[in-house]
Amino acid sequence: MDDDLATYLDALARGECYRVDAVLKESALEMTERVFLIVADGTERGPFIRKRMKIESGLGEAYERLWRAQKAGKRFMHLPRIVECGVDGDDRIVIMEHVDGATLDELVQNSSYTDGAALTISGLLCDAVMELHECFDPPMIHRDLKPENVIISPSNLTLIDLGIARTFDKDAERDTRSFGTRGYAPPEQFGYGQTDERSDIYALGMLIAYCFLREDPERRLVESEFADERIPESLRPVLACATSFDPERRYKSVRAMKDSPDMATTLAEMESAAAYVEEEDAAHASKGAMSAPAAPPPPQTSQICNVDRVPGSSRPVSLPPQAPSVSNADNAMKDRRPFATIPQWVGIIWNVLVIATWTLFAIAAISVTFFPVEGDTFVSPLARGIISIGIFLVGLAPIAFGLLDKSWLKRRFALLRRFAWWKVLLFCVAVGLAIMLASAVIGTVINEAVMFSASAAG
Numbered sequence: 001m002d003d004d005l006a007t008y009l010d011a012l013a014r015g016e017c018y019r020v021d022a023v024l025k026e027s028a029l030e031m032t033e034r035v036f037l038i039v040a041d042g043t044e045r046g047p048f049i050r051k052r053m054k055i056e057s058g059l060g061e062a063y064e065r066l067w068r069a070q071k072a073g074k075r076f077m078h079l080p081r082i083v084e085c086g087v088d089g090d091d092r093i094v095i096m097e098h099v100d101g102a103t104l105d106e107l108v109q110n111s112s113y114t115d116g117a118a119l120t121i122s123g124l125l126c127d128a129v130m131e132l133h134e135c136f137d138p139p140m141i142h143r144d145l146k147p148e149n150v151i152i153s154p155s156n157l158t159l160i161d162l163g164i165a166r167t168f169d170k171d172a173e174r175d176t177r178s179f180g181t182r183g184y185a186p187p188e189q190f191g192y193g194q195t196d197e198r199s200d201i202y203a204l205g206m207l208i209a210y211c212f213l214r215e216d217p218e219r220r221l222v223e224s225e226f227a228d229e230r231i232p233e234s235l236r237p238v239l240a241c242a243t244s245f246d247p248e249r250r251y252k253s254v255r256a257m258k259d260s261p262d263m264a265t266t267l268a269e270m271e272s273a274a275a276y277v278e279e280e281d282a283a284h285a286s287k288g289a290m291s292a293p294a295a296p297p298p299p300q301t302s303q304i305c306n307v308d309r310v311p312g313s314s315r316p317v318s319l320p321p322q323a324p325s326v327s328n329a330d331n332a333m334k335d336r337r338p339f340a341t342i343p344q345w346v347g348i349i350w351n352v353l354v355i356a357t358w359t360l361f362a363i364a365a366i367s368v369t370f371f372p373v374e375g376d377t378f379v380s381p382l383a384r385g386i387i388s389i390g391i392f393l394v395g396l397a398p399i400a401f402g403l404l405d406k407s408w409l410k411r412r413f414a415l416l417r418r419f420a421w422w423k424v425l426l427f428c429v430a431v432g433l434a435i436m437l438a439s440a441v442i443g444t445v446i447n448e449a450v451m452f453s454a455s456a457a458g
Contacts (some may be wrong), residue, residue, distance in 0.1 A: 205242030347405030390439020400427025
């Protein structure tokens with residue numbers, strides 16, 4: 001008790017010693033900030049993440065449970081390290097490490113992302129959620145697994161934002177509050193029952209599907225049992241079982257999901273591809289020199305809170321912090337996404353060509369409007385301007401935007417990442433054609449009206 005009080009008072013004393021560098025998220029119930037600790041000599045340490053959560057909302061209780069476990073000596077591979085927890089008035093304060101890396105939704109937009117990376121990340125996602133469930137008794141349920149809450153660093157995968165995570169209560173009939181992100185949260189999370197490990201398994205299945213689709217899975221895809229060519233055929237039954245509407249039909253645990261024959265087959269494809277690439281690299285490195293076969297390396301195992309990792313999960317994700325790439329195994333996997341491996345400089349050149357073409361049409365439209373060519377039959381300059389500018393300047397603008405490489409925009413605006421590139425292109429073409437048609441009709445009507453008025457006056 002005395003230790004808890006001392007820790008609490010120390011947290012309050014240091015509360016004003018943090019410099020806020022940026023507000024990352026803010027709502028009525030919580031605020032997330034990037035902060036630096038100002039120490040006695042005036043230097044700064046960090047960055048750290050500081051969360052302020054309203055105690056009455058029930059948010060943040062999982063952080064305190066994780067903090068106590070870490071203070072007791074437990075080490076977690078896929079969860080952030082909590083520095084301190086405290087209370088400030090009506091707010092629960094949590095200080096934790098700043099996890100470097102790219103979020104999963106940022107990573108999948110990278111041009112070097114492949115299906116091999118998706119397989120690697122799928123295995124690590126299983127390990128991370130398994131750690132959350134198996135290292136706590138009773139299990140801890142995340143309840144908000146989504147691409148934005150997964151950080152991929154050069155050698156690890158970390159689950160973040162445990163704000164709405166809860167402890168499973170076997171006596172409760174349903175959750176006291178409904179939180180989560182639609183599209184990833186299971187039905188029972190919105191008032192149909194209590195969430196348990198199977199609720200996270202639902203979100204885990206949707207996350208793995210996202211890794212291959214590079215976009216949020218739609219409900220109709222779930223209903224079709226993930227019949228999509230971008231998803232490996234051996235993985236589809238796993239995702240269909242994990243995302244069943246009825247929790248009783250889902251896997252009972254993440255370990256059961258990862259140990260299933262279909263999942264093992266999918267992960268074996270990744271391991272065989274990796275082994276093939278390693279053999280190729282070794283052959284090139286030896287430059288044809290003959291050498292005795294090397295002894296097999298010892299099996300790589302690691303302990304997560306006294307829970308053994310499932311075989312096949314120890315492979316790291318080789319991702320540089322600033323420019324995410326993929327491991328050598330990824331290059332052996334065929335990428336099914338069009339344009340996914342096109343270098344960024346090619347996209348820049350393409351954008352310059354598209355913008356230059358549209359600019360030429362725009363100049364021509366303005367020129368025709370103010371300097372009509374010989375034989376022009378338009379009586380009304382207004383009609384001429386509406387048709388030429390409406391078709392070649394305004395109408396072509398959305399079509400040109402649809403043709404642009406928008407990877408740089410998708411990294412800044414999450415909304416664009418929710419739509420496939422061909423859907424955006426079709427929408428832009430439809431808008432452009434509609435503007436062209438409207439301009440032609442309006443311009444023609446105005447010109448005919450002017451001609452009729454002129455003839456009537458004559």
